[in-house]
Amino acid sequence: MDGGTLTTIFFIGGIILMIIETLIPGGVSFFLGFSGLLVGALRWFGILEGPMTSVITWLFTSLALILAMRPLLMKYWGGNTDYKLADEDLEAMDEVVEVIEPINANNNSGRIRFQGISWQAQTLEGEIPAGSKAKIRYRDNVTWIVEPVDELEE
Numbered sequence: 592m593d594g595g596t597l598t599t600i601f602f603i604g605g606i607i608l609m610i611i612e613t614l615i616p617g618g619v620s621f622f623l624g625f626s627g628l629l630v631g632a633l634r635w636f637g638i639l640e641g642p643m644t645s646v647i648t649w650l651f652t653s654l655a656l657i658l659a660m661r662p663l664l665m666k667y668w669g670g671n672t673d674y675k676l677a678d679e680d681l682e683a684m685d686e687v688v689e690v691i692e693p694i695n696a697n698n699n700s701g702r703i704r705f706q707g708i709s710w711q712a713q714t715l716e717g718e719i720p721a722g723s724k725a726k727i728r729y730r731d732n733v734t735w736i737v738e739p740v741d742e743l744e745e
Contacts, residue, residue: 594634597642601631601649618664622656686727687740694719694737703727703735712737 605627612621630649633639639648686705694701694714703712703725711734712725719725725737 598634618661626653
């Protein structure tokens, strides 16, 4: 392969990689493409001669650009990232649920429907009949601790 063909491959490959970056963003293929254009320019001006030196220069330039510039660019132009601590128990507190099996303070046989799923439930006082509403207080292992909801609260 002659020098002109390899230079053209670096130019075209660099442009293709930079176009791929617009389709699949992430900051990596842009730097690979930019490095390819840089190596193509160095070959064009006669600074790099051999094909092996060109490939090694491209690899090291790409690696240096990715390690040095990507974190900086991602800081200013990175995507939106939101972190949320998931605490389902905290989010479930005070939710009003349907009682599907009677809940009694003396046994653990009651059940509620919460988020479309039947859950074991218990109350600390009194009894909650099936078909009524209950309010979640907290969870004890896999059992929801609930209390009756007054008609006025709904």
